[in-house]
Each structure stands twice: as structure tokens, then as C-alpha cells.
Amino acid sequence: MSSAHKSPLLRLHRPLVWVAVSMAVYALASAVGIVVDDRILVGVPIWTKPFKFSVSLLAYTLSLAWMISLLPRGRRVAWWAGTVVAATSSAEMVLITVQVIRGKRSHFNHATPFDDALFQIMGISILMLWLAALVIAILLLRAKILDRAMAWAVRLSSLIALAGAGLGFLMVRPTPEQLAVENSPIIGAHAVGVPDGGPSMPLTGWASNGGDLRIPHFFGMHALQLIPLLLLVLAALAPRFARLADERVRLRLTLTASAAYTATFVLLTWQALRGQALFAPDGATLAGAGAIVLLGGAAAALSLRGTSPSPTPSSPPSPFPPAPAPAPSEEEITR
Incomplete structure (x- = not known):
């Protein structure tokens, strides 16, 4: 079946959809972590940050997957940009989880060379995600979508x-x-x-x-x-x-x-x-x-x-x- 004749759900950006699914599972796991893990970090339960990030990324990646499906042209460029968003957001969650397991702050942490390296990688990942999202936004600005609203x-x-x-x-x-x-x-x-x-x-x-x-x-x-x-x-x-x-x-x-x-x-x-x-x-x-x-x-x-x-x-x-x-x-x- 050609991409042009796929059903609407099949036209969604698959890597972003898979990230959304994984974030739904991770949100549930983080919620359990908040209940069973009594560690506190920066004034809140240590699993609070993974929970908030996973819920936010669930909504973000699903929305972006849908928007990419609206594009009549530039779908290949949009697919690669969406894949970059999927990869970098996944990397962000992996690094946050590593620091939660270690009981350390993930953001702004330069306490040790290892902490500093992780935060630098996170910074590069977020910059790449932002640039990929910018590419998708530019494609949407140029796209001729039938309904103007x-x-x-x-x-x-x-x-x-x-x-x-x-x-x-x-x-x-x-x-x-x-x-x-x-x-x-x-x-x-x-x-x-x-x-x-x-x-x-x-x-x-x-x-x-x-x-x-x-x-x-x-x-x-x-x-x-x-x-x-x-x-x-x-x-x-x-x-x-x-x-x-x-x-x-x-x-x-x-x-x-x-x-x-x-x-x-x-x-x-x-x-x-x-x-x-x-x-x-x-x-x-x-x-x-x-x-x-x-x-x-x-x-x-x-x-x-x-x-x-x-x-x-x-x-x-x-x-x-x-x-x-x-x-x-x-x-x-x-x-």
C-alpha cells in the first residue's frame, strides 16, 4: 500500500508514535516510583521529574506526529526532522532516568565530570530537538492545508x-x-x-x-x-x-x-x-x-x-x- 493511500492512523509519524507509547508506559512507572521511592530531590519526590517529562512528551510527540501527517509536501524532510525529535527526546529521558537512579540532579549539575558530561549531552540533545521542531514549523508555514483555520x-x-x-x-x-x-x-x-x-x-x-x-x-x-x-x-x-x-x-x-x-x-x-x-x-x-x-x-x-x-x-x-x-x-x- 502506497503512503498516499494509507489510512489516517497509518500516516502518523511512527517513531514519534512509538515514543508517545513508551512515554505513556514510563509515566505509569514513574507514578509508581513516586509512591514507593521515598527519596526527595530538590524539594520533591525524586520520580516527579521523570513523571512530568513523560506526560509532557507523550502529548508533544503525538501532536507533532499528527501535524506531520497534515503536510502535503516535504514529508521526507519532515520525517527525518520528526525522527530527530523522537531520538533526542528519548535520549533526554534516558539521561534523566540515569540520574534518578543515582539520586543526582539531572539539570544544571556540574558537580562531577560525569554529571557535567551528562548535562552537556542533554543540552546538545535539546538544541537538536528544537532545531528539528523549527524545521517542521517552517514546513507547516509553507504547507497548503485545505481548511485555513x-x-x-x-x-x-x-x-x-x-x-x-x-x-x-x-x-x-x-x-x-x-x-x-x-x-x-x-x-x-x-x-x-x-x-x-x-x-x-x-x-x-x-x-x-x-x-x-x-x-x-x-x-x-x-x-x-x-x-x-x-x-x-x-x-x-x-x-x-x-x-x-x-x-x-x-x-x-x-x-x-x-x-x-x-x-x-x-x-x-x-x-x-x-x-x-x-x-x-x-x-x-x-x-x-x-x-x-x-x-x-x-x-x-x-x-x-x-x-x-x-x-x-x-x-x-x-x-x-x-x-x-x-x-x-x-x-x-x-x-
């Missing part, structure tokens, strides 16, 4: 996810306290204004008494799922609400949601960089959040009111590209 949902979500992933590079900067120590064994931090391992939020482990770059990092990366999911919800509601059956309305709502998501990502990043806890916003942060809500709500209302229902509404988008029609037989050609 779906096209812009996957394009913009992939770009926001790249920005979210890029925040990881800010975390490796030494803190003022680390700069004050000669040959500090730990260089870099998740928290801003407070040390890692202090008071934290339940489950996430994010700092509750200061800024934490993991918050916008997480929020940005998971645009890859949330923005396309919003569009799929709009498509599911289209049979009940005539306006949502209009592709132009779905497109405007998608652009509005993407703009609001981007603004929220910027606001969360600004809040974290100022050393401000997520649930302790100051007046400036609250003003920014209020502006996003008001402007986003107004834009959504205008998106719904600004276009009259189309006399022949377009069909809701399919999450997979249509398979091309089979070639005519020799008998049909000679008729």
Missing part, C-alpha cells in the same frame, strides 16, 4: 511551542548566588529570585514563593495541543451553531485565540522573570491579564458578529489530510 492553528501553535521550548535556554544562566561561588556545582535554575527546592505548588513543583520559568515554558510548549484542540471543539459544535460552520468564523476565532495565547505566554514570562509567583501577581500583572481578557473577548465577539452565515457553509475540518483519489484504470482511460 486548521492550517493557521497548526502553524501558530507550532511557533508558540518553539518559543516556549526556547525558554529552557534562559534557565541555564547562572544566578547571582551561583556567580558569587567559585566553581559552583549547580549552574542554572528554574526559579527566579528564590532558590530551587523551596516552597512549591502541589503536583507541578513550580515555585510558590517566587518566579519560575517552567510555568511559561510549560504553557508555551502545550500550545501545540491546546490551539488545535480548540479548533476541533469549534468544528464539533458547528452542526449546532450555524456561524461556526463558516470557515471564516473559525479562522477568525483561531487567530483571536492564538493572539490571546501568545499574549498570555508573554505575560507569564514577564511575571516569572521579575521573580513573581504565579498566584501572587502585582498590579501590573493583573492589568496585563485584564487587558488580555477584555481585548480577547471583544475580538472573539467581533469574530462571531463580523461575518454573516455563508449560504453554503464549509464542512468542519478533518484532523487528517484527505487521501488522493486512485488513478483511473486503463479501461477508463480508453473509453
Whole structure:
């Protein structure tokens, strides 16, 4: 069976799907580890990081596998880029697991030559993953996907996810306290204004008494799922609400949601960089959040009111590209 005539599920990027499956299994194993292993590292159960990473990578790799299946052209380049993402994300999890077994920090750890080497390999892996994801994002920007709302949902979500992933590079900067120590064994931090391992939020482990770059990092990366999911919800509601059956309305709502998501990502990043806890916003942060809500709500209302229902509404988008029609037989050609 040619790739063009495969079913939608078979057109998914297989290495990424296998990583997603392995991450589902690993998430369960890590959850067991949290329960049965009483070791604490940087203020949280030692298996918390593998659990969070595996759940995040499960969602990320499945989303990327689906997006690659939408590409009408450049599939070979996208396949190799997706394979790089699969390989580097797997390597990241292996190295995190090695350090968990050893009872050591995986990130920012330069305490010994071995710890330093592992972290350097992790850094190279993440850089390669980011560059591969950039290649896929560029291919999506150039792709002609039939439904315009779906096209812009996957394009913009992939770009926001790249920005979210890029925040990881800010975390490796030494803190003022680390700069004050000669040959500090730990260089870099998740928290801003407070040390890692202090008071934290339940489950996430994010700092509750200061800024934490993991918050916008997480929020940005998971645009890859949330923005396309919003569009799929709009498509599911289209049979009940005539306006949502209009592709132009779905497109405007998608652009509005993407703009609001981007603004929220910027606001969360600004809040974290100022050393401000997520649930302790100051007046400036609250003003920014209020502006996003008001402007986003107004834009959504205008998106719904600004276009009259189309006399022949377009069909809701399919999450997979249509398979091309089979070639005519020799008998049909000679008729």
C-alpha cells in the first residue's frame, strides 16, 4: 500500500508514535516510583521529574506526529526532522532516568565530570530537538492545508511551542548566588529570585514563593495541543451553531485565540522573570491579564458578529489530510 493511500492512523509519524507509547508506559512507572521511592530531590519526590517529562512528551510527540501527517509536501524532510525529535527526546529521558537512579540532579549539575558530561549531552540533545521542531514549523508555514483555520492553528501553535521550548535556554544562566561561588556545582535554575527546592505548588513543583520559568515554558510548549484542540471543539459544535460552520468564523476565532495565547505566554514570562509567583501577581500583572481578557473577548465577539452565515457553509475540518483519489484504470482511460 502506497503512503498516499494509507489510512489516517497509518500516516502518523511512527517513531514519534512509538515514543508517545513508551512515554505513556514510563509515566505509569514513574507514578509508581513516586509512591514507593521515598527519596526527595530538590524539594520533591525524586520520580516527579521523570513523571512530568513523560506526560509532557507523550502529548508533544503525538501532536507533532499528527501535524506531520497534515503536510502535503516535504514529508521526507519532515520525517527525518520528526525522527530527530523522537531520538533526542528519548535520549533526554534516558539521561534523566540515569540520574534518578543515582539520586543526582539531572539539570544544571556540574558537580562531577560525569554529571557535567551528562548535562552537556542533554543540552546538545535539546538544541537538536528544537532545531528539528523549527524545521517542521517552517514546513507547516509553507504547507497548503485545505481548511485555513486548521492550517493557521497548526502553524501558530507550532511557533508558540518553539518559543516556549526556547525558554529552557534562559534557565541555564547562572544566578547571582551561583556567580558569587567559585566553581559552583549547580549552574542554572528554574526559579527566579528564590532558590530551587523551596516552597512549591502541589503536583507541578513550580515555585510558590517566587518566579519560575517552567510555568511559561510549560504553557508555551502545550500550545501545540491546546490551539488545535480548540479548533476541533469549534468544528464539533458547528452542526449546532450555524456561524461556526463558516470557515471564516473559525479562522477568525483561531487567530483571536492564538493572539490571546501568545499574549498570555508573554505575560507569564514577564511575571516569572521579575521573580513573581504565579498566584501572587502585582498590579501590573493583573492589568496585563485584564487587558488580555477584555481585548480577547471583544475580538472573539467581533469574530462571531463580523461575518454573516455563508449560504453554503464549509464542512468542519478533518484532523487528517484527505487521501488522493486512485488513478483511473486503463479501461477508463480508453473509453
